Ligand SMILES: O=C(O)c1ccc[n+]([C@@H]2O[C@H](COP(=O)([O-])O)[C@@H](O)[C@H]2O)c1
């Protein structure tokens with residue numbers, strides 16, 4: 001029997017995420033990489049990527065198995081304040097596009113053999129149910145609410161909604177096979193929620209956290225900043241990670257936070273996308289810092305604010321392509337690099353096994 005969920009965030013206990021650091025395995029992985037038939041370090045950051053995946057999966061012969069692209073979608077009450085270049089209806093319309101196979105993430109997931117699960121975590125409009133078990137993307141409905149309240153007027157979520165969304169994220173990951181989870185999201189207004197979390201949890205200045213999102217002009221960004229300032233004032237009491245998530249975040253960000261915690265507990269490789277999925281990692285890592293040991297950062301988003309998070313964690317993402325789409329598109333684009341890193345680690349010959357002379361011999 002499972003214990004009932006707490007209704008108050010102050011009583012919510014995040015799961016334990018054990019430290020995975022293993023000195024002997026790290027040394028073995030580094031030795032293997034250093035003795036492959038190449039000049040030392042010449043595969044650049046693919047080498048540190050291979051090392052990281054080996055550490056996460058606890059092996060020097062890592063194989064990425066049944067990768068899962070998880071796209072969490074929800075609406076944001078704050079969108080009514082004109083903080084996005086697009087209207088909220090685009091959230092459900094894009095969810096339909098994900099499922100129909102025409103969105104960027106649908107194309108990339110198909111191309112790379114990533115199983116695509118779209119979770120309606122709080123889209124304002126209910127989508128028509130789909131035939132379960134059919135081919136192609138899967139839709140799960142795990143809704144704690146039909147969108148958040150307007151954070152510029154008070155808390156975006158109630159404690160109970162936030163706890164339910166966290167739990168949905170954990171349950172969804174528990175139900176998915178494989179050892180790699182790629183994170184994606186969709187939600188008009190969610191760069192506002194991510195920026196608010198960055199300000200509240202990292203102390204970044206609001207002007208440095210507020211970006212153009214889907215394409216605001218500079219006047220639009222100014223307006224957005226004023227609305228976000230109002231949201232910070234309206235939720236001044238929300239200072240702990242979970243209180244900030246409930247007051248300033250979103251239902252998809254909370255679901256992703258739960259997904260990250262569960263995937264980290266299960267020692268899956270977590271492939272982080274852009275600014276919004278990084279904000280979910282920020283909350284998860286504020287609760288359990290060891291989460292970051294399991295994360296691979298796929299790209300540097302063009303959204304202002306993302307660079308601050310990456311700098312805070314001292315990580316250099318794999319790609320820097322000026323992407324600012326979300327959906328998990330950057331994670332999917334980086335995916336083949338992870339597959340190659342594992343193959344190189346497993347299959348490249350060593351100087352000794354291939355009979356190749358070493359430097360200076
Ligand atoms: O992930 C990113 O770095 C990213 C940067 C800019 C925009 N987005 C996407 O754009 C939407 C949010 O933008 P906005 O302007 O509505 O806040 C949402 O659906 C995100 O997936 C995503």
Ligand SMILES: Cc1cc2nc[nH]c2cc1C
Nearest residue numbers: 086090186214325326327
């Ligand atoms: C068209 C469109 C596609 C998106 N995908 C993720 N966020 C998005 C926002 C818009 C506006």
